[in-house]
Amino acid sequence: MTAVVTGAARGIGRACALTFAEQGADLVLLDVAEDIEGVGYPLGNVSQLEHTAALCEERGAAVLTAVADVRDQAAVEKAVDGALDRFGGIDVLVNCAGVAGPSGKPVHEASPDEWHLMIDIDLSGTWRMVRAVGAVMVRRHSGSIVNIASTAGLVGYRNFSGYVAAKHGVIGLTKAAALDLAPHGVRVNAVCPGSVRDDRELDGLMLSEIARSLGVDVTEHETVFVRDQPGNALVEAWDVARAVLWLATGESRHATGSVVTVDGGFSAR
Structure with a gap:
């Protein structure tokens, strides 16, 4: 099995990569691997991407890394071509690349540039990967694509209009693409994680950034987010990765167009 994972430098992307490596998959790991102007927090870097690759190799995986911005169709297609040259095919695509900012403003205060940046990365970036890898899978008449959405794709959040719109769009894209393919x-x-704990082993920062955007004290943010969890605990990135693995394999062979929540019951309220 060959799996392509975007946003693989850290967080859920790294957890997915390691989970697939432990199952004997070959891996193609993509990440922008640099900061993006307009995103108000540090993104993954080349060192973190290479660290993910090294951890996967320790688990026996053959690994190819590629620095690619999902806003750039040419870069996406180059990375896919590199995967085909190295491994001959792609069985799984996991779309983890995404950002939580720019955010932290009510909808009427968000700028057009902030809106377009969020949509371009979180929604259109997912579409670009589905388009490029989906074409490869159609030719092989097999494959599984798993898009990482969010509970923000199911419900609304104040001061996160761009993120909410993008993640709702990812769910719509998932359903439409499922029918097309x-x-x-x-x-x-699609998988919809809830509040995912920042794991030092994974260099995760997403929950801290969401807390900052909401004006929540980062030193207390886990306690604040747990209050909204019916299960009284934050989701772990590994929980999300195991759900992704299930959707990627034949264990879920009749699941397509599905939206799996891994949110501790948050969206069931």
Whole structure:
């Protein structure tokens, strides 16, 4: 099995990469690996991407890394071509690349540039990967695509209009792509994580950034977010990765167009 994972430098992307490596998959790991102007917090870097690769190799995986911005169709296609040159095919695509900012403003105060940046990365970036890898899978008449959405794709959040809109769009894209690709033996599903704890082993920072955008004290943010969790605990990135693995393999062979929540019951309220 060959799996492509975007946003692989850290966080959920790294957890997915390591989980697939432990299952014997070959891996193609993509990340922008630099900061993006307009995103108000540090993004993953080349060192973190290479660290993910090294951890996967320690687990026996053959690994190819690529620095690619999902806003750039040419860079996406170059990375996919590199995957095909190295491994001959792609069985799984996991779309983890995404940002939580720019955010922290009510909808009427968000600028057009902030809106377009969020949509371009979180929604259009996912579409670009689905487009490029989906074409490969159609030719092979098999494959599984898993898009990382969010509970923000199911419910609204104050001061996160761009993020909420993008993640709702990812769910819509998942359902439409599932119907388009089903006749070709390709499945497309989405996972909606809730509040995911920042794991030092994974260099995760997403929850801290969301806390900052909401004006929550970062030193107390885990306690604040737990209050909204019916299960009285934050989700772990590894929980999300195991759900992704299930959707990627034959264990879920009749699941397509599905939206799997891993949120401790948050969206069930």
